Amino acid sequence: MEQSRSRVVVITGGSRGIGRSVAFRFGEEGARIVLAHYDADDSAAQETLDTLNRRGITAEAHKVDVSSFGFVDQWFKEIFKRFERVDVLINNAGITRDTLLMRMNEGDWDAVLGVNLKGVFNCTRAVIRPMIKERRGRIINISSVVGQIGNAGQANYAASKAGVMGLTKTTAREVAGRGITVNGVAPGFIDTEMTAVLSDRVKEEFLRQIPMGRMGTPDEVAEAVYWLCSEAASYITGQIIHVNGGMYM
Numbered sequence: 001m002e003q004s005r006s007r008v009v010v011i012t013g014g015s016r017g018i019g020r021s022v023a024f025r026f027g028e029e030g031a032r033i034v035l036a037h038y039d040a041d042d043s044a045a046q047e048t049l050d051t052l053n054r055r056g057i058t059a060e061a062h063k064v065d066v067s068s069f070g071f072v073d074q075w076f077k078e079i080f081k082r083f084e085r086v087d088v089l090i091n092n093a094g095i096t097r098d099t100l101l102m103r104m105n106e107g108d109w110d111a112v113l114g115v116n117l118k119g120v121f122n123c124t125r126a127v128i129r130p131m132i133k134e135r136r137g138r139i140i141n142i143s144s145v146v147g148q149i150g151n152a153g154q155a156n157y158a159a160s161k162a163g164v165m166g167l168t169k170t171t172a173r174e175v176a177g178r179g180i181t182v183n184g185v186a187p188g189f190i191d192t193e194m195t196a197v198l199s200d201r202v203k204e205e206f207l208r209q210i211p212m213g214r215m216g217t218p219d220e221v222a223e224a225v226y227w228l229c230s231e232a233a234s235y236i237t238g239q240i241i242h243v244n245g246g247m248y249m
């Protein structure tokens, strides 16, 4: 990928956690960054923007619910009007609503599938035609190790993340001839707000399953994401790269 003009990079769920680390990583190359988040307040997004701006990076953040086809479509129309193109889309926004399947209600299912799977469709749908026209682009979908191996208490989440893998491979096949690569990154157990809420017992159980014996950091995920978007990964598409300390091999 041509690096001479600064890339326009859209990151969903970019206010904190993995999305924030991905934004910082792209900031290092001087990319122009547009973040979406859906936090109750703007403080995390503002902190991310302040850090990027201090480093001289052009960045903005918007509150957008990725599960809404209409809002996402409108948001991308604005982005294309102002930035003219999107070079990289990182579908990272994700939520959990964990409970055993026998207790899971329709709302738990719909909410998680809506953000984690339909959100990826919505954003990808919005960028794909313009990317095809440009005959270039990189799309990264953040899945999860749980989409591969399952996890008791996460039927909705595991289904959404397995769905992301199928969506990634299908999108990759559809646009491979148009200069666009589409890959998935499946993190294992990463130290963010999403995992901070887990009980010590659940954390210990996870750690027992990880050969490297520790949680991953958001930066370790961001490195894999960034590399897949680099020229070095030009012949890689339709792959799911696992970043999990050996939790799944």
Ligand SMILES: NC(=O)c1ccc[n+]([C@@H]2O[C@H](COP(=O)([O-])OP(=O)(O)OC[C@H]3O[C@@H](n4cnc5c(N)ncnc54)[C@H](O)[C@@H]3O)[C@@H](O)[C@H]2O)c1
Residues within 6 Å of the ligand: 012, 013, 014, 015, 016, 017, 018, 019, 036, 037, 038, 039, 064, 065, 066, 067, 092, 093, 094, 095, 115, 142, 143, 144, 145, 186, 187, 188, 189, 190, 191, 192, 193, 194, 195
């Ligand atoms: N933390 C982990 O251990 C782990 C493991 C595997 C996969 N993942 C995946 O990585 C991604 C990032 O996770 P994280 O740990 O950084 O989470 P996090 O909770 O720290 O951040 C989630 C981000 O998603 C945004 N978001 C939530 N709902 C949204 C919506 N409806 N529309 C737009 N944005 C929305 C939030 O505002 C926030 O910016 C998620 O897709 C998650 O499923 C995380």
